[in-house]
Amino acid sequence: PELRGLKTPGIHEAIVQAVNRCDSELTATLESKIVLSGGNTMYPGMESRLQSELKAVLGYQVNDVVAAPERQYYPWIGGAMLASTTTMKDLWISLDDYTEVGPKIIARKCF
Incomplete structure (x- = not known):
């Protein structure tokens, strides 16, 4: 840096x-x-x-x-665990959602 x-x-x-x-x-x-x-x-x-x-x-x-x-895999393992929670599943954006709404779907789902 x-x-x-x-x-x-x-x-x-x-x-x-x-x-x-x-x-x-x-x-x-x-x-x-x-x-x-x-x-x-x-x-x-x-x-x-x-x-x-x-x-x-x-x-x-x-x-x-x-x-x-095996510490080089810890971030991936943690991300996989987080992605499998029900809270995160509510934030997923499908291709259909994105196609229908466009980039604004990100603000709607995530903020």
């Missing part, structure tokens, strides 16, 4: 920012276990680097950074 002139936080900073936006009574629980997910976490040494960067920011060691070998 910096090569394109964008200032974005590192993963460790994004984690700390996200945790700090939650209720303070959840902070310790959320910081106690970090689960890496997605193909972009498959780089060798990602787990140990994240632990050391979190320690530098937080001032203590986060001992439980989970980096399961």
Whole structure:
């Protein structure tokens, strides 16, 4: 991102920012276990680097950074689970709906 002139936080900073936006009574629980997910976490040494960067920011060691070998599939699995819920099925847009209403169907169903 910096090569394109964008200032974005590192993963460790994004984690700390996200945790700090939650209720303070959840902070310790959320910081106690970090689960890496997605193909972009498959780089060798990602787990140990994240632990050391979190320690530098937080001032203590986060001992439980989970980096399961199949983590590149977690986003797909989560999306599949979400798509199978009845709430999400109400938001699906069929080809017939889109053909009949056009792009406005998105606002009608989703907002």
